[in-house]
Amino acid sequence: MRFEVTVLGSSSAVADNHKHHSAHVLNVREQFYLIDCGEATQIQLRRYKINPLKINNIFISHLHGDHVFGLPGIISTLGFLGKRTPLNIFAPAPISKYIEYHKELFESELQYEIKVHEVDHTQHQLIYENKVMEVWTIPLRHSIASTGYLFREKNPPLNVRKESIERYELSLQEIVAIKAGSPLRLTDGQIIENDQLTYSPYTPRSYAYCSDTSASGRVAEIVSGVDLLYHEATFAEDQHTMARKTGHSTAKQAARIALKAEVKKLIIGHHSSRYKSAEPLLNEAREIFPNTLEATEGETFKIDLVSTKV
Amino acid sequence: MRFEVTVLGSSSAVADNHKHHSAHVLNVREQFYLIDCGEATQIQLRRYKINPLKINNIFISHLHGDHVFGLPGIISTLGFLGKRTPLNIFAPAPISKYIEYHKELFESELQYEIKVHEVDHTQHQLIYENKVMEVWTIPLRHSIASTGYLFREKNPPLNVRKESIERYELSLQEIVAIKAGSPLRLTDGQIIENDQLTYSPYTPRSYAYCSDTSASGRVAEIVSGVDLLYHEATFAEDQHTMARKTGHSTAKQAARIALKAEVKKLIIGHHSSRYKSAEPLLNEAREIFPNTLEATEGETFKIDLVSTKV
Numbered sequence: 121m122r123f124e125v126t127v128l129g130s131s132s133a134v135a136d137n138h139k140h141h142s143a144h145v146l147n148v149r150e151q152f153y154l155i156d157c158g159e160a161t162q163i164q165l166r167r168y169k170i171n172p173l174k175i176n177n178i179f180i181s182h183l184h185g186d187h188v189f190g191l192p193g194i195i196s197t198l199g200f201l202g203k204r205t206p207l208n209i210f211a212p213a214p215i216s217k218y219i220e221y222h223k224e225l226f227e228s229e230l231q232y233e234i235k236v237h238e239v240d241h242t243q244h245q246l247i248y249e250n251k252v253m254e255v256w257t258i259p260l261r262h263s264i265a266s267t268g269y270l271f272r273e274k275n276p277p278l279n280v281r282k283e284s285i286e287r288y289e290l291s292l293q294e295i296v297a298i299k300a301g302s303p304l305r306l307t308d309g310q311i312i313e314n315d316q317l318t319y320s321p322y323t324p325r326s327y328a329y330c331s332d333t334s335a336s337g338r339v340a341e342i343v344s345g346v347d348l349l350y351h352e353a354t355f356a357e358d359q360h361t362m363a364r365k366t367g368h369s370t371a372k373q374a375a376r377i378a379l380k381a382e383v384k385k386l387i388i389g390h391h392s393s394r395y396k397s398a399e400p401l402l403n404e405a406r407e408i409f410p411n412t413l414e415a416t417e418g419e420t421f422k423i424d425l426v427s428t429k430v
Numbered sequence: 431m432r433f434e435v436t437v438l439g440s441s442s443a444v445a446d447n448h449k450h451h452s453a454h455v456l457n458v459r460e461q462f463y464l465i466d467c468g469e470a471t472q473i474q475l476r477r478y479k480i481n482p483l484k485i486n487n488i489f490i491s492h493l494h495g496d497h498v499f500g501l502p503g504i505i506s507t508l509g510f511l512g513k514r515t516p517l518n519i520f521a522p523a524p525i526s527k528y529i530e531y532h533k534e535l536f537e538s539e540l541q542y543e544i545k546v547h548e549v550d551h552t553q554h555q556l557i558y559e560n561k562v563m564e565v566w567t568i569p570l571r572h573s574i575a576s577t578g579y580l581f582r583e584k585n586p587p588l589n590v591r592k593e594s595i596e597r598y599e600l601s602l603q604e605i606v607a608i609k610a611g612s613p614l615r616l617t618d619g620q621i622i623e624n625d626q627l628t629y630s631p632y633t634p635r636s637y638a639y640c641s642d643t644s645a646s647g648r649v650a651e652i653v654s655g656v657d658l659l660y661h662e663a664t665f666a667e668d669q670h671t672m673a674r675k676t677g678h679s680t681a682k683q684a685a686r687i688a689l690k691a692e693v694k695k696l697i698i699g700h701h702s703s704r705y706k707s708a709e710p711l712l713n714e715a716r717e718i719f720p721n722t723l724e725a726t727e728g729e730t731f732k733i734d735l736v737s738t739k740v
Contacts, residue, residue, distance in 0.1 A: 133506075133507075133510055134507065134510050134511070136476075138473075138476075138477065140473070159469060159470055159472070159473070159500070159502075159503040160469055160470035160473055162469070163448075163450070163469070163470055166446075166448075167448065183535065183536070184536075185502060185503060185506040185536055186506075189499075189502050189503050189506075190469070192469075192495060192499050193469040193495060193499050196443075196495040196496075196499075197443075197444065200443055200444050201444070214535060217535065218535055221531040221535070225493065225524060225527065225528055225531070226493070226494075226495055
């Protein structure tokens with residue numbers, strides 16, 4: 121029951137030697153979600169042993185090259201590898217035009233369907249769900265339409281407490297009804313509320329990806345309480361004017377959002393190439409939010425399943 | 431006075447782990463020419479310490495992704511790095527449309543000019559020249575319009591032989607005329623032909639790049655006598671039917687072209703991912719043309735200047 125993020129790249133526009141542009145892969149119980157797709161993402165997938173055919177959903181934050189130029193390569197390679205199931209691509213406009221142009225010039229014989237979903241970058245809304253997970257947009261503030269993504273496991277089916285079963289001598293029928301959320305009516309007419317009878321077997325896990333963006337209070341509200349927040353930190357605090365001007369954040373601002381949102385862990389990246397080391401940015405962030413780590417290329421951040429067995 | 435080719439990548443469409451798609455850089459006396467531009471070419475340039483700003487001319491063989499998906503990244507990065515001089519891009523159609531689409535979606539503020547030159551892939555013709563070098567197209571046979579490129583140093587200015595100067599007691603005026611190609615008329619009316627009086631100070635060097643293509647006799651004629659030939663060798667000879675069907679060559683066919691053209695050295699690449707090692711392909715080629723090497727990523731093939739001082 122994995123829930124883990126592998127960083128394929130977190131460099132800003134002018135990447136340093138051996139570093140790669142933005143791309144993260146979220147593995148939720150062996151379903152893989154690609155978040156941003158900078159140039160060479162397909163090479164990074166190979167390097168970190170992630171089978172591209174396992175990716176059926178790609179989420180692009182915005183249409184700047186350092187977040188999207190790996191998309192044509194992935195699309196073509198999936199064709200070569202024999203993909204036949206649809207590929208969903210979520211991104212702000214003009215993603216439809218980008219994919220249309222790509223198909224016109226390069227994919228006259230593509231054997232699978234690309235389903236393009238243009239998301240409204242101004243809204244916080246549910247854009248994808250399956251049995252176990254939901255994906256929500258996070259409105260960001262950048263020089264062009266940009267959106268973050270919040271990945272959240274759904275609440276698991278309720279378990280009925282053992283002591284309730286024993287105490288009320290519950291029938292199978294009653295157990296099924298209680299698991300579905302019903303209260304229990306005793307023979308004397310007394311009502312036992314559902315939450316007195318049940319528990320959630322584990323806490324749903326969550327990951328939020330926010331890049332590129334100026335610091336935003338709305339982001340802090342939306343990512344409230346997530347297990348892992350990736351927030352861009354292009355600049356150090358002494359460059360906060362530059363950050364605001366270019367639609368980016370400082371490390372301190374990223375940390376303030378993590379603190380305000382009471383997230384469990386913050387990872388930062390997308391540092392300007394002027395910073396030869398991430399240390400000063402990490403130090404700055406940790407003054408505000410100690411549990412900050414660098415979104416180092418190749419690193420996997422695992423979020424363990426926390427059982428709530430009672 | 432360098433003339434050297436650095437291989438940034440020579441993988442075929444489905445690249446192996448850590449290998450990169452096609453891109454070669456030719457350095458002619460510190461002028462850099464990029465030939466093909468597979469995904470991650472800008473990263474490979476950084477890896478091998480080649481300043482992208484030194485590249486003013488890009489030659490694309492054909493518009494399959496593994497030869498061209500690095501172009502958008504290079505174009506954007508050159509903008510970030512402050513390029514102001516024009517960038518020439520040579521390629522078969524529809525390169526104009528590809529660049530136009532890219533500019534429409536990603537380069538609203540590009541600060542330098544992109545000069546697109548759609549080359550006729552059916553013709554062997556001069557498409558670029560400067561003081562020291564010429565570039566000619568080489569018609570290739572592939573599933574889409576594809577062209578090779580022949581890079582050839584120009585003949586250097588002639589030198590007048592010392593013994594001619596002494597023997598005929600040449601005046602400065604006569605020397606200038608002879609250097610420009612004139613014969614010498616002696617006082618007794620006798621004519622001494624120019625080639626009796628002069629020599630070329632060095633042999634012009636040449637490099638030919640041929641990928642992707644079926645084996646072609648016309649290619650052998652055009653690349654006749656070049657110092658270095660890169661020829662694709664996607665398959666081994668036992669797959670020659672597959673090679674013909676897909677518009678590719680076998681290692682043996684590449685070697686036969688090198689032999690027929692009497693080139694000095696052959697380098698092969700673009701091997702199908704079915705070959706985990708280049709050894710069988712190299713062995714096959716060397717049976718026909720012993721001076722065959724693998725176009726290994728990161729390797730630089732230098733062509734020394736051969737002085738012809740007399």
